[in-house]
Amino acid sequence: MARSMEKYLRPEVKTTPFCPGCGHGVLMGALLRAMDQLQLDMEKTVFVSGIGCAAWIPSPNFAADTLHTLHGRAVAFASGVKAANPDLKVIVISGDGDLTSIGGNHLIHAARRNQELTVICANNMIYGMTGGQMAPTTPQGHLTATSVQGNPYRAFDLVKLVKGAGAPYVARGSVVRPYDLIGYLKKAIASPDFAFVEVLSPCPTQYGRRNKLDSPGAMYDRLGQLCRTEAGNDPACFPPEDALLLGEFND
Amino acid sequence: MPLTTVTNPVKAGSRYLSGNDAAAEGAIAAGCRFYGGYPITPSSEIMEYMSREMVPRGGAFLQMEDEIASISSVVGASWSGAKAMTATSGPGLSLMQECLGYAAFTETPVVVVDVQRAGPCTGQATKVGAGDIMAVKWGSHGDYQVVALSPWSVQEMFSLTVEAFNLSERLRVPAFLLAEEATGHLRERVDLPETIEIYNRDYTPGQPVFGCAEADGIPSMPCFGAGEKLMVTGSTHDQWGFRKTEGPEFHDRLVRRLSRKVLDRKAEICRHEGYYLDDAEVVVVAYGFTARSALRAVRQARQDGMAVGLLRLITIWPFDGELISRVAQGARGFLVPEMNLGQVDGLVRSAAGDTPVKSLTQVNGSTISPASILAALGEMR
Numbered sequence: 001m002a003r004s005m006e007k008y009l010r011p012e013v014k015t016t017p018f019c020p021g022c023g024h025g026v027l028m029g030a031l032l033r034a035m036d037q038l039q040l041d042m043e044k045t046v047f048v049s050g051i052g053c054a055a056w057i058p059s060p061n062f063a064a065d066t067l068h069t070l071h072g073r074a075v076a077f078a079s080g081v082k083a084a085n086p087d088l089k090v091i092v093i094s095g096d097g098d099l100t101s102i103g104g105n106h107l108i109h110a111a112r113r114n115q116e117l118t119v120i121c122a123n124n125m126i127y128g129m130t131g132g133q134m135a136p137t138t139p140q141g142h143l144t145a146t147s148v149q150g151n152p153y154r155a156f157d158l159v160k161l162v163k164g165a166g167a168p169y170v171a172r173g174s175v176v177r178p179y180d181l182i183g184y185l186k187k188a189i190a191s192p193d194f195a196f197v198e199v200l201s202p203c204p205t206q207y208g209r210r211n212k213l214d215s216p217g218a219m220y221d222r223l224g225q226l227c228r229t230e231a232g233n234d235p236a237c238f239p240p241e242d243a244l245l246l247g248e249f250n251d
Numbered sequence: 252m253p254l255t256t257v258t259n260p261v262k263a264g265s266r267y268l269s270g271n272d273a274a275a276e277g278a279i280a281a282g283c284r285f286y287g288g289y290p291i292t293p294s295s296e297i298m299e300y301m302s303r304e305m306v307p308r309g310g311a312f313l314q315m316e317d318e319i320a321s322i323s324s325v326v327g328a329s330w331s332g333a334k335a336m337t338a339t340s341g342p343g344l345s346l347m348q349e350c351l352g353y354a355a356f357t358e359t360p361v362v363v364v365d366v367q368r369a370g371p372c373t374g375q376a377t378k379v380g381a382g383d384i385m386a387v388k389w390g391s392h393g394d395y396q397v398v399a400l401s402p403w404s405v406q407e408m409f410s411l412t413v414e415a416f417n418l419s420e421r422l423r424v425p426a427f428l429l430a431e432e433a434t435g436h437l438r439e440r441v442d443l444p445e446t447i448e449i450y451n452r453d454y455t456p457g458q459p460v461f462g463c464a465e466a467d468g469i470p471s472m473p474c475f476g477a478g479e480k481l482m483v484t485g486s487t488h489d490q491w492g493f494r495k496t497e498g499p500e501f502h503d504r505l506v507r508r509l510s511r512k513v514l515d516r517k518a519e520i521c522r523h524e525g526y527y528l529d530d531a532e533v534v535v536v537a538y539g540f541t542a543r544s545a546l547r548a549v550r551q552a553r554q555d556g557m558a559v560g561l562l563r564l565i566t567i568w569p570f571d572g573e574l575i576s577r578v579a580q581g582a583r584g585f586l587v588p589e590m591n592l593g594q595v596d597g598l599v600r601s602a603a604g605d606t607p608v609k610s611l612t613q614v615n616g617s618t619i620s621p622a623s624i625l626a627a628l629g630e631m632r
């Protein structure tokens with residue numbers, strides 16, 4: 001982490017808790033830079049997360065108020081935080097399993113209510129923390145600890161899901177395109193609406209290992225090749241729909 | 252001072268109110284400024300009342316997508332500095348349990364009004380029951396303590412809601428109003444005071460938020476936005492909120508303190524009322540609406556020449572077993588009538604020593620009549 005970002009971190013925190021090569025660390029760096037460029041008032045910002053590796057991005061690392069909640073419930077806690085004190089900037093950061101499986105109902109309803117909240121979903125397409133089980137974001141056919149013959153189901157397209165639920169700002173970024181990502185994060189945080197950013201963030205330990213992407217480097221290379229900024233269906237693509245289409249998806 | 256006397260913000264004097272409306276007014280009087288909820292019979296009138304009143308009074312109201320979200324929003328709002336509550340009934344209470352454990356473990360003041368209906372499951376949604384006595388105490392995993400108060404009148408739907416807020420804010424624990432459908436929907440005359448005592452949470456800047464030197468202490472509670480850089484986590488934590496998921500001593504110390512901060516204060520928390528106890532040979536132990544029938548039955552039995560009294564429990568949790576033990580010394584028997592299959596009965600038995608305890612249970616969706624209690628007393632002559 002660049003020294004200039006240290007002021008946003010608690011002095012007690014010396015290392016990130018993530019595995020080598022985990023995308024969540026890159027996302028953390030991108031988020032810090034977005035906050036820095038916005039000159040975010042850390043005393044008036046609350047970071048809310050659920051349970052999972054991604055939920056450790058803000059907690060306990062960020063030198064601000066952090067609310068590390070239950071699995072799936074971050075958005076619901078955040079709704080109460082914001083409603084009771086609208087002067088606070090409330091930023092939710094959590095994993096794909098946390099926000100879209102066990103917490104999926106809270107996510108779509110918060111988007112529908114359009115309360116001013118920033119929700120950042122670190123999507124590694126798997127349950128990283130619990131050992132690599134299938135998530136609702138796991139691409140069809142892919143291997144996980146609970147789909148050793150290949151996931152039989154389709155994956156959520158989170159952009160479509162949250163946009164369909166009414167979120168005014170929706171973007172998809174990836175840690176392999178950090179500068180675009182910082183731009184999306186800045187817009188989401190500055191938004192006066194419910195703003196959602198999905199961030200494709202590789203999990204080499206649980207996902208890569210099972211899906212023949214043995215090294216973090218290989219995973220990043222592959223993700224870099226596959227991420228697109230223009231729509232189109234490449235049958236060779238994984239996942240085979242538009243789930244790797246990056247950009248802002250607003251009318 | 253955390254304890255202050257304020258002008259009652261709701262209309263004082265003699266009024267005719269329903270229990271649920273009285274609970275909502277009690278919440279407002281106590282300073283509640285956030286309500287997050289999900290409709291469920293027979294509690295919905297509280298939510299409807301709060302939906303009208305929160306915003307005009309400078310607070311916030313959210314109708315959430317389910318009860319898990321409701322209690323989660325309440326915990327979040329509490330950390331934003333608002334006195335916060337929800338109301339529900341059995342099925343909703345079941346959904347809230349994981350987060351109630353979170354509130355207990357993170358020492359977050361929250362108030363839950365549980366207007367009990369006939370469970371288990373969907374049961375008889377519009378009928379009365381008192382089957383959640385154990386659920387409010389033991390519903391979440393692990394060891395923790397809560398406060399639960401049992402109103403027997405519309406007046407107490409008001410006053411005990413205020414008290415639930417005061418205890419919750421003072422002890423930093425989840426506090427329940429263990430109401431029943433019969434009291435929630437009862438309409439009767441109340442006399443609301445001109446002034447009330449309310450407790451506003453104790454905050455000393457810079458103090459540890461999740462621990463203190465005393466083994467039963469209650470730490471200072473700041474809120475988000477105060478510049479404290481709070482770390483609120485449901486994982487085991489040290490006094491500043493840093494996760495401590497390895498060292499056995501952290502978990503042990505924290506779990507024991509969370510229990511002791513309530514149990515060591517039983518003398519301050521626990522309230523009861525006694526009727527005709529001085530010379531009572533048989534003591535009816537009752538709570539909630541059932542205590543109304545019990546008082547009637549006791550008075551009738553007295554007229555019939557039986558030396559019987561009533562011990563009305565106002566505080567259910569923490570359970571005042573010492574009180575039962577004291578009363579047991581002068582009694583030759585207890586009768587415990589309940590709208591469940593004997594939940595407080597077991598607690599009374601565990602404290603009654605050699606004094607026999609008779610349980611009168613009724614789970615048919617209606618209140619226990621004075622006649623049933625009188626008949627049970629007759630068998631104890």
Ligand SMILES: Cc1ncc(C[n+]2csc(CCOP(=O)(O)OP(=O)(O)O)c2C)c(N)n1
Nearest residue numbers: 051052053054071095096097098127128129
């Ligand atoms: C109620 C509940 N169920 C299950 C779990 C176990 N659990 C912890 S983290 C997790 C998955 C996290 O996955 P994700 O949100 O995708 O985060 P990642 O670790 O992949 O970053 C699960 C299932 C839990 N903590 N609580």
Ligand code: SF4
Nearest residue numbers: 018019022053128203
């Ligand atoms: S298990 Fe996966 S998501 Fe979790 S820290 Fe390791 S690489 Fe990251």
Ligand SMILES: [Mg+2]
Nearest residue numbers: 095096126128
């Ligand atoms: Mg994940």
